[in-house]
Amino acid sequence: MRSVPDAAQPTADQLLRAAARGDEPAFAELYDLMAPAVFGLSRRVVRDPARAEEITQDVFVSVWRFATRFDPDKGSARTWILTLTHRRAVDVVRADAASSRREQRAAKYDTPFDSVLEETATRLQGEDVRECLETLTDLQRESVLLAYYGGYSYPEVSTLLDVKLPTVKTRMRDSLIRLRDCLGAWR
Amino acid sequence: MNIDVHTLAGAFALDALPSDEAAEFQRHLAECTACQVEVAELQTTATHLGLAVAEQPPPRVREAVLQAVHQTRQVPPPAQPTHRRRRPPRAWLAAAAAAVVVGAGAVGLTDLVRDDAAPRDPIASVVAAPDAESTAARLRGGGRLTVVSSEQLGQAVVLSERLPPAGAGRVYQLWLVDSDGQPRSADVLIGSSGAADVVSGVEPGDQVAITREPEGGSEQPTMKPLAVTKAL
Numbered sequence: 001m002r003s004v005p006d007a008a009q010p011t012a013d014q015l016l017r018a019a020a021r022g023d024e025p026a027f028a029e030l031y032d033l034m035a036p037a038v039f040g041l042s043r044r045v046v047r048d049p050a051r052a053e054e055i056t057q058d059v060f061v062s063v064w065r066f067a068t069r070f071d072p073d074k075g076s077a078r079t080w081i082l083t084l085t086h087r088r089a090v091d092v093v094r095a096d097a098a099s100s101r102r103e104q105r106a107a108k109y110d111t112p113f114d115s116v117l118e119e120t121a122t123r124l125q126g127e128d129v130r131e132c133l134e135t136l137t138d139l140q141r142e143s144v145l146l147a148y149y150g151g152y153s154y155p156e157v158s159t160l161l162d163v164k165l166p167t168v169k170t171r172m173r174d175s176l177i178r179l180r181d182c183l184g185a186w187r
Numbered sequence: 188m189n190i191d192v193h194t195l196a197g198a199f200a201l202d203a204l205p206s207d208e209a210a211e212f213q214r215h216l217a218e219c220t221a222c223q224v225e226v227a228e229l230q231t232t233a234t235h236l237g238l239a240v241a242e243q244p245p246p247r248v249r250e251a252v253l254q255a256v257h258q259t260r261q262v263p264p265p266a267q268p269t270h271r272r273r274r275p276p277r278a279w280l281a282a283a284a285a286a287v288v289v290g291a292g293a294v295g296l297t298d299l300v301r302d303d304a305a306p307r308d309p310i311a312s313v314v315a316a317p318d319a320e321s322t323a324a325r326l327r328g329g330g331r332l333t334v335v336s337s338e339q340l341g342q343a344v345v346l347s348e349r350l351p352p353a354g355a356g357r358v359y360q361l362w363l364v365d366s367d368g369q370p371r372s373a374d375v376l377i378g379s380s381g382a383a384d385v386v387s388g389v390e391p392g393d394q395v396a397i398t399r400e401p402e403g404g405s406e407q408p409t410m411k412p413l414a415v416t417k418a419l
Binding site: 020022024027028031032035036037038039040041043044052053056057060061062064065066067068069074075076078079082083084085086087090091126128129130144147148149151152153154155157166168169170171172173174175176177179180183 | 194195196197198200201202203204205227228229230231232233234235236237238239240241242243244245247248249251252253255256257259260261262263264265312315316317318338339
């Protein structure tokens with residue numbers, strides 16, 4: 001087993017690996033470490049706090065169940081957990097949109113997109129993320145924020161921003177690459 | 188490398204692909220190491236956007252999670268390769284040895300999953316799952332079975348193509364077969380070719396099998412499987 005450099009503050013990776021061995025106290029610590037991000041992201045995407053609580057609960061129970069399958073070679077525990085969270089939240093948003101279409105209501109999302117952008121800009125924590133977003137062009141930034149926090153698909157983003165589909169696809173990739181380089185996210 | 192598919196990495200990392208394109212990209216991803224690296228990097232980048240909107244959930248969520256966890260069994264870890272010895276298949280499965288396992292690979296998923304509506308249906312969720320894997324097998328007597336499964340979701344999508352008619356009063360039935368060779372009904376009956384069905388409750392070590400059964404299905408298979416393929 002690897003030695004823990006600072007036993008007082010284990011990382012998400014270490015906690016997840018302990019949880020994989022059935023260590024419930026370690027899992028509780030992992031919850032404390034990651035729950036704000038999981039809940040905050042869910043809430044940002046689905047808006048409804050009650051739904052966000054449900055997603056948070058589902059995500060953590062899945063994390064516990066599948067902790068044994070976490071492979072640190074494929075990415076960090078934080079990324080594993082937040083990727084799962086985002087996908088759940090987006091599924092919830094799209095399932096809601098589908099059922100409202102079935103009910104023949106206009107398939108409208110609760111929030112107008114400019115409020116997604118506005119709120120995001122004012123509430124983002126972390127200087128580094130905010131600064132790096134500033135380095136993007138408006139189109140790059142809006143594409144990423146609408147997809148990630150708004151839970152919109154790229155064809156929806158294309159409609160909202162009134163740009164061609166291939167452009168949106170390309171912008172999403174460009175801007176993530178630029179963010180990656182700016183954040184130094186990948187050593 | 189298909190340039191057009193490759194540009195989807197960003198949208199994929201943001202979960203912004205409609206279901207058909209997510210399926211297409213997932214297939215491409217399985218064969219493209221460069222894309223796997225890129226997607227992993229871009230997901231790590233997206234993670235920073237998630238961390239930036241952290242917000243404390245109410246304490247009741249913590250209580251509910253810890254209580255649920257206390258009562259939830261974890262899935263077994265993958266065994267180390269040296270210990271991964273194949274169990275000798277039981278008689279029922281052994282008979283299916285004739286069914287050729289085609290192995291993991293590309294299939295006409297998009298044709299079956301095509302759904303231009305943006306929302307994810309259950310099929311698309313499985314296909315787009317981060318851990319989705321596909322296998323395929325031919326049926327004795329014709330037809331093809333493709334299984335795309337996600338361990339995280341505990342679900343598999345079973346695509347049946349070009350099945351010969353089941354015959355009067357007969358249907359095809361899907362089974363999940365555990366690592367001891369015990370079949371249990373997947374509660375999916377297939378009347379015609381070209382179906383895509385979601386099977387839930389898939390456990391690691393399960394295989395998917397298909398038989399022909401009397402209309403309404405059977406509790407236990409009444410014939411040797413026409414095909415078997417790995418699910419998880």
